[in-house]
Amino acid sequence: MTIREVSVDDLAAALEAGHRVVDVREVDEYVSGHVPGANLVVLGTVPDHVDEFRSPEGVTTYVICKAGGRSMNAAQYLLGHGIETVNVAGGTMAWIQSGRPVVTGDQPS
Numbered sequence: 001m002t003i004r005e006v007s008v009d010d011l012a013a014a015l016e017a018g019h020r021v022v023d024v025r026e027v028d029e030y031v032s033g034h035v036p037g038a039n040l041v042v043l044g045t046v047p048d049h050v051d052e053f054r055s056p057e058g059v060t061t062y063v064i065c066k067a068g069g070r071s072m073n074a075a076q077y078l079l080g081h082g083i084e085t086v087n088v089a090g091g092t093m094a095w096i097q098s099g100r101p102v103v104t105g106d107q108p109s
Contacts, residue, residue, distance in 0.1 A: 003075045005087045008095045011035070011062055014086075021062040022053060022085075024074045025092070033102035035064060035095055036109055043070045046077055053083050064088040064095070 006014070015021060015037060023030050023038040030040045041049045043065070055061045063078075065071040068091045075085045088094075096102060103109055 001079060003072060003079060003085075003087050005068075005072075005089045006062070007089055008098050008100065011064070011088050011095070012100060014060060014062060019060045019062060020055060021064055021088070022074075023092070024063060024065050024070050027106070029066060029092075031104065031106050033096065033104050034092060034108075036101060036103045038064065038103075039108050040106075041074075043074055046074050050078065050081050050083065053078050053085055061085045062088055065091045067091045067093050 021035055021038045023034050023040050024043040026042055041052055053061050063071040063075050063085045068087060068089050071091060072087045075087045078085050
């Protein structure tokens with residue numbers, strides 16, 4: 001099975017529809033700017049926080065990082081544990097380059 005990957009445009013639409021996003025960057029990267037509503041689970045801690053990627057029925061979890069590589073690694077790991085997520089191509093850099101707002105600090109919103 002392959003990991004589904006979407007653009008930041010698709011992510012924006014998904015968030016408006018009530019889906020969720022998890023950021024797997026390091027704490028300092030997250031604090032300096034993240035997608036509004038993104039929860040932080042640092043990539044190195046994903047194995048200890050697998051359940052945080054599970055979504056309620058009808059809700060999809062999107063995974064994002066800086067450019068898409070670490071989030072793809074997280075998505076592959078999670079798929080191996082029976083959790084389907086969607087990778088965000090281009091990551092937070094693409095989100096920022098698209099002109100969308102970011103949140104700074106250690107809180108999702």
